[in-house]
Amino acid sequence: MQTLDMSELDLRTVNATLQQQKADTNQTVWEIVNPKGSHAIAVGLDGPIEVAVRGSTGYYCAGMNKEATVHITGSAGPGVAENMMSGAVIVEGDASQYAGATGHGGLLVIKGNASSRCGISMKGIDIVVHGNIGHMSAFMAQSGNLVVLGDAGEALGDSLYEARLFIRGTVKSLGADCVEKEMRAEHLEILGDLLERSGTDAKPEDFKRYGSARQLYNFNVDNASAY
Amino acid sequence: MCGIVGLFLKDTKLQPQLGAMLTDMLVTMTDRGPDSAGIAIYGDGRDAGSKLTVQSHDPAADFADLDVFLKDLTGLSVSVTVKNTHAVVESSAQDLEVIRTALAEHRPSIRVMSAGNIIEIYKEVGLPKDVAQRFDVASMSGSHGIGHTRMATESAITTMGAHPFSTGSDQCLVHNGSLSNHNSLRRSLKREGMSFETENDSEVAAAYLTDRMNKGSNLGEALESSLDDLDGFFTFVVGTKDGFGVVRDPIACKPAVMAETDQYVAFGSEYRALVNLPGIEDARVWEPEPATVYFWEH
Structure with a gap:
C-alpha cells in the first residue's frame, strides 16, 4: 500500500499522484492520512485504484470519480462524489449537503446520514444511504437510484424526472410531481442488488418506491397559455 | 460566504x-x-464589575489618560486596559451607563463594541x-x-x-x-x-x-x-x-x-x-x- 500523508504533502501533489494512476498501474492500493477536513481530496481519479481516506473530509471529496474506489473512514463535507462517472465512494460516517449531486454513474454508499439535497440532479448514479436524508433530496433527479434505509426529509423528489427513489422509513413530504409507485419484481431486483453491494442485509420488501408522476416535465398543450 | x-x-x-x-x-x-x-x-x-469594550481609529489620542478623563468628568473610578485599537473600560456595574453616556458625549469618536459583566469584543478589518x-x-x-x-x-x-x-x-x-x-x-x-x-x-x-x-x-x-x-x-x-x-x-x-x-x-x-x-x-x-x-x- 502507498501512503500519502497530507501533513507533509500539499493537496495538488496528493491529487496529481492519484490522477496519474491509469488502467495499467501496478500501484492499486493507496491510503491518505491526516486529511483534517481538507477540500477536494481525491478528485478526478481516472483508474481502477483503491483509495482509503483515513479521517474526515471537507468539500467535494472524490468528485468526478471514474473507476476508482474511494473509502472515507470518517465523515464527508458538502458535495462528496459530486458528478461521479463510475467506480464507488463509501463514507463510513455522515455526509453533508448535496452528496452525489449530478452523478452520472457509479455507486455512492453513505453508512451514516446524508443531509439536505442528497442526489440533487442525479443523472445515473446509484446512492445508498444507510441512515436518513435531509430535505430537497433528489431534486430534479434524472436517472439512477436513490436508496434510503432511514427517513427522508421534506420535499423528496421535487420536480423529479426518471430517477427511482426507494425509502424504507418515513417521508416527511413529497415534492412537486413526486408520487409513491407500485413496487414490481424488476424494482425488487434492482433494489436487492444495490442493498447487497452497499453492505447491508436490509430486505427490499420493506421499502416503498417513489417516482415522477410525469405531469411537470412533459409539455402539455392544454397548458400552452401558461408558458 | x-x-x-x-x-x-x-x-x-x-x-x-x-x-x-x-x-x-x-x-x-x-x-x-x-x-x-x-x-x-x-x-x-467578576459579578461586581462591568466591562465596556470600546474602539477608536485614533487610539493614541482617544485612549490617552482615558481613566483620568472619565474620573474628572463623572467622579467615578475606572480602569482602562488598552489593546491596540480597542480598550476595556472596567467599572462597578451601576456606573456602566453613566460612563457610556459620558463617552458618547465627550469622546464621540470612540465606539462601543460590547457592554456587560464579562463580554469583550475585538474586531477589525484585515x-x-x-x-x-x-x-x-x-x-x-x-x-x-x-x-x-x-x-x-x-x-x-x-x-x-x-x-x-x-x-x-x-x-x-x-x-x-x-x-x-x-x-x-x-x-x-x-x-x-x-x-x-x-x-x-x-x-x-x-x-x-x-x-x-x-x-x-x-x-x-x-x-x-x-x-x-x-x-x-x-x-x-x-x-x-x-x-x-x-x-x-x-x-x-x-x-x-x-x-x-x-x-x-x-x-x-x-x-x-x-x-x-x-x-x-x-x-x-x-x-x-x-x-x-x-x-x-x-
Whole structure:
C-alpha cells in the first residue's frame, strides 16, 4: 500500500499522484492520512485504484470519480462524489449537503446520514444511504437510484424526472410531481442488488418506491397559455 | 460566504486555553472570510464589575489618560486596559451607563463594541491572523467565545460592519448568510426602542434577539421565534453571559458542523476548523438540522 500523508504533502501533489494512476498501474492500493477536513481530496481519479481516506473530509471529496474506489473512514463535507462517472465512494460516517449531486454513474454508499439535497440532479448514479436524508433530496433527479434505509426529509423528489427513489422509513413530504409507485419484481431486483453491494442485509420488501408522476416535465398543450 | 467558529467550555480546566483554541479555529476559516474578523470572549466572571469594550481609529489620542478623563468628568473610578485599537473600560456595574453616556458625549469618536459583566469584543478589518494577533486573542482565557471571518456581501468592509454584533448586555451574534427583511425589521425594532450603529443585516438579527430576551424570552425561545420572523439565509451562533446557541434557517445552505465532548461544545463552518481541538477524534460530530434550535447554558 502507498501512503500519502497530507501533513507533509500539499493537496495538488496528493491529487496529481492519484490522477496519474491509469488502467495499467501496478500501484492499486493507496491510503491518505491526516486529511483534517481538507477540500477536494481525491478528485478526478481516472483508474481502477483503491483509495482509503483515513479521517474526515471537507468539500467535494472524490468528485468526478471514474473507476476508482474511494473509502472515507470518517465523515464527508458538502458535495462528496459530486458528478461521479463510475467506480464507488463509501463514507463510513455522515455526509453533508448535496452528496452525489449530478452523478452520472457509479455507486455512492453513505453508512451514516446524508443531509439536505442528497442526489440533487442525479443523472445515473446509484446512492445508498444507510441512515436518513435531509430535505430537497433528489431534486430534479434524472436517472439512477436513490436508496434510503432511514427517513427522508421534506420535499423528496421535487420536480423529479426518471430517477427511482426507494425509502424504507418515513417521508416527511413529497415534492412537486413526486408520487409513491407500485413496487414490481424488476424494482425488487434492482433494489436487492444495490442493498447487497452497499453492505447491508436490509430486505427490499420493506421499502416503498417513489417516482415522477410525469405531469411537470412533459409539455402539455392544454397548458400552452401558461408558458 | 463567511466563517464562524465557536467554543463553549464545559471543563473549566480548558479555560486558560480558550483564546488559543479560538484563534487556531478562526485562522483556519480565513479563506471563508478574509475581509475582517472579530471575536467575542466571555472572560472570568467578576459579578461586581462591568466591562465596556470600546474602539477608536485614533487610539493614541482617544485612549490617552482615558481613566483620568472619565474620573474628572463623572467622579467615578475606572480602569482602562488598552489593546491596540480597542480598550476595556472596567467599572462597578451601576456606573456602566453613566460612563457610556459620558463617552458618547465627550469622546464621540470612540465606539462601543460590547457592554456587560464579562463580554469583550475585538474586531477589525484585515486578515483573521492579523486581527487575532493585534489583540493577542491567543492569551485570553474564558468560559466561551465566538469568532467570525467576514466576506462582505451586504454592507461595507468596516470595523463596525465586522462581526460579532452586540446589542445587549453580555450578548453577541455572528451570522453567515443574508437577511431579506432586515430593513422592515429594523424599523419596527427602532419603534420598540432599539438603536442601531450600522446598516448591516446581522446587527438587526442581534437586536431582534436582544429585544426578545428583554421581553422575557430565554436564548432558546428567542432563537425559536427568529425562525418565524427573520427571512433569508442564516446560520447564527449566539452568546449570552452563560449561554451558547446555534440556529440555521429552514433551507440551511450555509454550512455548519458541531462537535461535543465532555469538555466542550464546538461550532465550525467547516470541520477543518475543529480538527485541532482536544479529543476531536472521539467527539460526537454532527451537522445541525435546519430550523432547529440548539443551545447550552452553564
